[in-house]
Amino acid sequence: MARLPRLNLPGYPHLVLQSGHNSQPIALGAPDYQQLLQLIEAGAARHRVALHAWCLLPTRFMLLLTPSTEEGLPLLMQDTGRAYVRYFNGLHARTGTLWDGRYRCTVLDPARWTLPAMVCMDTEPVRRGLVLQPDAYPWSSCARYTGLRPQAGLTAPAALWELGNTPFARENAYRRLLDEGDALALWPRLLDAALHGWVLGDAAFIDTLQQQTDRRLHKKRAGRLPKMVHSARTS
Numbered sequence: 001m002a003r004l005p006r007l008n009l010p011g012y013p014h015l016v017l018q019s020g021h022n023s024q025p026i027a028l029g030a031p032d033y034q035q036l037l038q039l040i041e042a043g044a045a046r047h048r049v050a051l052h053a054w055c056l057l058p059t060r061f062m063l064l065l066t067p068s069t070e071e072g073l074p075l076l077m078q079d080t081g082r083a084y085v086r087y088f089n090g091l092h093a094r095t096g097t098l099w100d101g102r103y104r105c106t107v108l109d110p111a112r113w114t115l116p117a118m119v120c121m122d123t124e125p126v127r128r129g130l131v132l133q134p135d136a137y138p139w140s141s142c143a144r145y146t147g148l149r150p151q152a153g154l155t156a157p158a159a160l161w162e163l164g165n166t167p168f169a170r171e172n173a174y175r176r177l178l179d180e181g182d183a184l185a186l187w188p189r190l191l192d193a194a195l196h197g198w199v200l201g202d203a204a205f206i207d208t209l210q211q212q213t214d215r216r217l218h219k220k221r222a223g224r225l226p227k228m229v230h231s232a233r234t235s
Helices: 030-046 072-091 110-127 167-180 182-196 203-210
Strands: 014-019 049-056 060-067 104-107
Touching (some): 014 182, 110 167, 110 182
Antiparallel strands (some): 014 104
16 A cells, blocks of 8 residues: 655644654764754754654654644754754764654644643653653753743744643643643554554544645544543633
8 A cells, every 4th residue: 555645734733753763762962962952943943843842752752843834844854854864873983774764743633632742742751761750851842831941942832822821820730731641641642643644633623634635634434532631721
């Protein structure tokens, strides 16, 4: 069966995954993580991609972003991937591929899936035993959204603004989402959608997007999606 083209719908949030070849490390220390982040940030600005959240792990990196053009996301990933491989191979005296094939992604219904995607990304370092608290991990954007560390180059998604009327309220609300961990049950669904290139949203959302592209956006039959539990707004 022919492989579907990459999922790419400008104006909607995308969860993007890129893994190391055969699960090999893609970063061996702070300089590598810093270089990778700089390339991602520069590419996002150059190609008009709003970067909402990121998490760089030893064998994988994850991005939550919204491209403004059809070319933005592919060019961002192409530029970042090529430049980082040149850097990494040169610094560590290695040759050959670094990535496990092409990047994977899913398009998300922004109202229902943006915050679960962020929570799952930000808690991945904890699940891997790298830190005890999500915002203690230095190579993710989590600390920006819990108020521990300022960070330029990020565009907060609309769903985050709905958590509260002040920065303090939003930071506290997002911290509660991390602590409660309710969204973690959705991580297998997010991962499966990204790996297979399906849209995550209810039937009406998928039908709306399907009118914009000839590419199939869901499995042969789109099942009923779990209703996302929204966090109560702070008073």
